[in-house]
Amino acid sequence: MQDRTYTADAEPGEDVTVAGWVHEVRDLGGIAFLILRDTSGKIQVKFEKDEMDDDLVETGLEAARESVVSVTGAVEEEPRAPTGVEVVPESVEIVAPADPELPLDPSGKVDADLSTRLDNRTLDLRKDEVQAIFEIRAEILRAARERFREFDCTEINTPKIVATGTEGGTELFPITYFGREAFMNQSPQLFKQLMAGSNLERVFEIGPIFRAEEHNTPRHLNEATSIDFEGAFCDADDAMDVAEGVVRAAYEAVEENCAEQLEALGIRDEFDAPTESFPRISYEEAIERINATGELDEQLVWGDDLPTEAEKALGDDVGGHYFITEWPSEIKPFYIKDDEDDEQLSTGFDLMHPRMELVSGGQREHRYDLLIEGFEQQGLDPDQFEYYTKMFKYGMPPHAGFGLGGERLVMTILGLENIREAVLFPRDRQRLSP
């Protein structure tokens, strides 16, 4: 088994063993072709019925589509073959037969609904364009890690079973922890901040977050991958620089290293990494620009959160990624620091893609007394967060950070219609398996 050759590596003149899935059998009568597919591509296996052993031909042609077969034979140059080479088999083994009635068609001749695809994800991933999404996803995460390392960050892993949430209790999944109430973490927020007070100073984490919101949209998951950053002695502008750097690194890595995958997705020609730096628009200016588009029935006033319609109007107006900065304090969480000069304003920022929000971040409140005050103002009991707040008494430097939605990044980079396409086994309101 270890001696097998990838179909893409089979060179004319070699004797090889190729193994993979039966993509298709084309039986023309006296001659037949079996198209064998593996992770690297496809190769044609030729069966000439008059010239080959009957048992060999029979074994090769009775294999149902998507069965796993192993073929040993000579690779020959053949201009009439799809890839210019074909295998003339000496032996064929059916390694794992497939039921001829498939729940979806991996050759893609007939579309399947997303729900059908997710129920049969293994078969779905046999399609080139689906395989490409997850190869690109891996490349995006690799590039993000590399960029964080360039920013002197240490990768960390924080607990996913926690005693308290970040912003209240309504959107947490409760679990039982040895008889005690506990929750799945909705964000590494508080833990990564604690690390900003450690000698690590700058940290990042790529890990799961869990949110019990009963939303059902093409851009929400109940289990998502959060790409988090927190840095000591950073302000909101520094954090925005890092966020922009990571997003741009992801685009650039895909552009440079994923040509084949972009081709499979049919977006190679139009794919462009952003070249202009992302404009930083204040909340106040954002509202003015949204109102000026005339897209909304009612004008926004200062203090309103931005509805989806407003985000879309502004996204169309800007035409690319952009930050919204200087949000009103009252619509940002307690741990976001207020502006030095105007306590109505916060240092919170969002990084927007024209289609949706990608990042939320800001400078944090690092002064103990003001942090406790912030808890109380938002109706939270500081005592429940003592494990967090007490570390602000022992030298917590000013710090800032952000959370970036991993699936949203993949989705917006590739122009996917539904965020579920960017996860192997998505968790949503209805779906708990596979």
Place this chain on the structure above:
RNA sequence: GCCCGGGUGGUGUAGUGGCCCAUCAUACGACCCUGUCACGGUCGUGACGCGGGUUCAAAUCCCGCCUCGGGCGCCA
């Protein structure tokens, strides 16, 4: 959580009360075919989400349930 729209062979669909023992494509089965590359040809198998109701008559109308998708709120 609120609102809207769907569920028809394995898969994806057509079908707005009788022309429907239900269309087309693909898949599947059989047969024919020596260069296919979405191979082609002939024949065949296979379906109205579940339960109730209206009607002479229901895939089609009504009610409930299950289920899928979308919009909003909120968010990453």
